[in-house]
Amino acid sequence: MKSKINVSKLDNYRKEHNLSLTAFCKKCAISIQTYNKMISNDLNYRTTALFKVARTVGIQIKDLFVDE
DSSP states (O other): EEEEEOOOHHHHHHHHHHHOOHHHHHHHHHOOOHHHHHHTTTOOTTTTHHHHHHHHHHHOGGGGEEEE
């Protein structure tokens, strides 16, 4: 069973703070390409990106994932 990024948490954060994808990525200090890799379950990105996103959204790393 693979863990995937909980995209709904990221989308909810973006909607609550009225952020475009570009603005969200800039706030997280990640590229749009990295974001797209994260949500498509492509594991070819640095793990520091997970920390940056979790810190920005205000959740723990474990809360970024959902098990299928």
